[in-house]
Amino acid sequence: MDASRLPAIDFGNLVAGVLEGSGMEPRRLRGELAARFRDAHAEVEARRKTGEAGFFDLPRDRPLAARTRRLADTSARRCDALVVIGIGGSALGAAALRDALLPPSWNEPDAAARGHAPSLHILDNPDPDTVSALLARLNPSRTLFNVVSKSGTTTETMSLFLVVWRWLEDTLGAGKAKTRFLFTTSPERGTLRQLATRWDIPALPIPDAVGGRFSVLSPAGLLPAAAAGIDIEAVLAGAGAMARRCSTPDLARNPAGTLATLLHAADTEMGASVQVFMPYSDRLRGFAYWVRQLWAESLGKALDRAGRRVETGPTPLPAFGAADQHSILQLLMEGPRDKVVVFLGREAPGEDVAIPALFPDSPGLAYLGGHTLFGLLDRERRATAEALRRAGRMNMTVMVGRVDAHSAGALFMLFQIAVVYAGALYGVDPLDQPGVELGKTLTRGLMGGSGHEVPSIPPPDPRWRV
């Protein structure tokens, strides 16, 4: 696929001489930053070769993609509704693919409008209100539940699995629940894999070397996508094309390297610890939340790789243009200079909506007529980027091009590669997440899990209550 169709990055608005008042010196881009990236690139290459960052290999794993496609075609597509039960990386990738590649009204009751592909739902939180409402609208005999958990023991996911299993037994009859499940889990370990074996439930693997937040291009993201008719082969092709584009140690030609190096420098040298990811397309909303986990969980680390205490990592902030100009732009323009904005822009959709020229004598309206909604939305993006530039507020833009399966895959790979480069630049391991263990242990203790002591928690104190 033509490399010129891949997402590209325009970072002029953080370069000195373009950005008002400050910015990165161009010489440093070619010199010091390029050298810094070469070192990071080498470190990442070494980890790739030992097989640690398994997501790099997913675009080439044709057998796994074929298995995913086969299970989708034989099972997952043959239902009225597919419900993903997962959390974190086991849900956010599917949600990003859904937002990007399915029409907004996909879950409308008119199944014919989606070519009789299943509606797609994501249960990602053990909230009884949400769960009850969803189950009440599903036909159990026409619904499949795709439980996604690499470990097979994720507390929230397994709780929802138990609830749904009981609901299916109650509504369909004893012994029937197992016929309504598909699992996506570790190839060998964990409770889901054991249950799959015991009850003969179809189960796809998340390869061992692919962590949760890096799993969108594995069956974790691609099975639900394929079930809804998304061209997962095109997603993988786009990802593969971007991976090839991002393989060079030359910063000037590596988009992921550029993204990582500039955002790392913006944080560690220029104080931009808050990194706003702001797509100007409702279709990329899910993508921004996927980026949030990827960025925060990979880079927010207490210890560096030498075991020194660093407590580092930027704070990703999803925002949505143009609506969030009306929530956070005031802060971006006038507040502390601790932020950098990464806009995501796209080219015009195939079908746009005209803004008619009505009420020509109303001064507040006349200038709008003759334009289109996308024309307005994209001008707002450019105007906002320019306003920030004039205010000396760093920003860059990822131009996505068309929003399709190929570019979606390319975007996922761009950011995944960027975050492992960023890990090397920050000196941390981007692949682990030790900080979440204490909360899990305390939760199990509060739930009375055997082997977990009931945690000692300071009781509420009326002095600290109002």
Added chain:
Amino acid sequence: MDASRLPAIDFGNLVAGVLEGSGMEPRRLRGELAARFRDAHAEVEARRKTGEAGFFDLPRDRPLAARTRRLADTSARRCDALVVIGIGGSALGAAALRDALLPPSWNEPDAAARGHAPSLHILDNPDPDTVSALLARLNPSRTLFNVVSKSGTTTETMSLFLVVWRWLEDTLGAGKAKTRFLFTTSPERGTLRQLATRWDIPALPIPDAVGGRFSVLSPAGLLPAAAAGIDIEAVLAGAGAMARRCSTPDLARNPAGTLATLLHAADTEMGASVQVFMPYSDRLRGFAYWVRQLWAESLGKALDRAGRRVETGPTPLPAFGAADQHSILQLLMEGPRDKVVVFLGREAPGEDVAIPALFPDSPGLAYLGGHTLFGLLDRERRATAEALRRAGRMNMTVMVGRVDAHSAGALFMLFQIAVVYAGALYGVDPLDQPGVELGKTLTRGLMGGSGHEVPSIPPPDPRWRV
């Protein structure tokens, strides 16, 4: 209404001696911080008396509530679908009320399930994909459009208004469009008010002294809510009860004062510039986004009230428990110590969902059986707060109690009053938003608006592109 039913704040986990390793000294709470708050309270009281912060008066404005109720009962409830067209404060309040007080499946096609009240939709972005998909599913003769813009000239809102007007003229016939609109706008000024007068379109006011992000308790939020059958009088009653509770200059007895003073101190003295608002209830998701605009747009200011350059203001970060434990908790636990977390907890819902005790021989599952989904969700909240406390990461909890109309109104008022106290503490004007003007001017210039020059924007430079 009994004050003990109002939301309350537990802030032990940022007090020294409770928080591991650091925290605020209790003596300072009673001494210096209490005195600081007295000054802020006096400043806010003075502005109230001059009528500047009009939202304080909304709970007592019975005529306006009655007008809203009347228009809802005679018009807005008498349709199959109500579409709010607004952005920022003109949409986020309605979305928060919807999420909190309507069942998740409100917009399902079974109108009987909602007592034949209208479905509720919010168009808050000029995105053609979203707009086309929504219009395709609506029956124009059974839909009403509530256009909400205090100025009557909001670019995105008026563009969507024009699109919908043309759609209605095309589908219903010439002259019919005006029969499908309700406006919420300035009492006297702006394009919407002019159109309302010209075309005899019902129009409710947003009082002049009530700014957009403070307008949820005005018809901007309450007309859509009333149309959907929400008890807006109870919302206002809860808001009024909280306003009375938050009227005292005594920090120890003023929840809004406590929220403002502690978050301001956390930011300006302890470096917690990122303020995470994290409800553990899907029903409070919209509320977290409403808080984001309120907090960011009120406090992110370049100049203080004396005209000195301060470039201050915290960065609000919405997050949702338990799902976002799987995206940002790693960063909260191990990353930079620049954050404070404000949890929102609630009491158990009337109807909970049992987690059945199945698969007793699966170690990963046995401990879950016999619990409920809310029981898990709330333990996760407590576990996460405790994990952060042990890691020395500041946090506090707003206990909401029942999620109902009364507590929703109380929450809105709690945060609105807190943010104006915070404005006084930061020394800025929380009621304006000058930083958004440049972007609006540039947008109009790019759209070819008369009186607006085409802005000069640096062209893309291939040196800064990859």
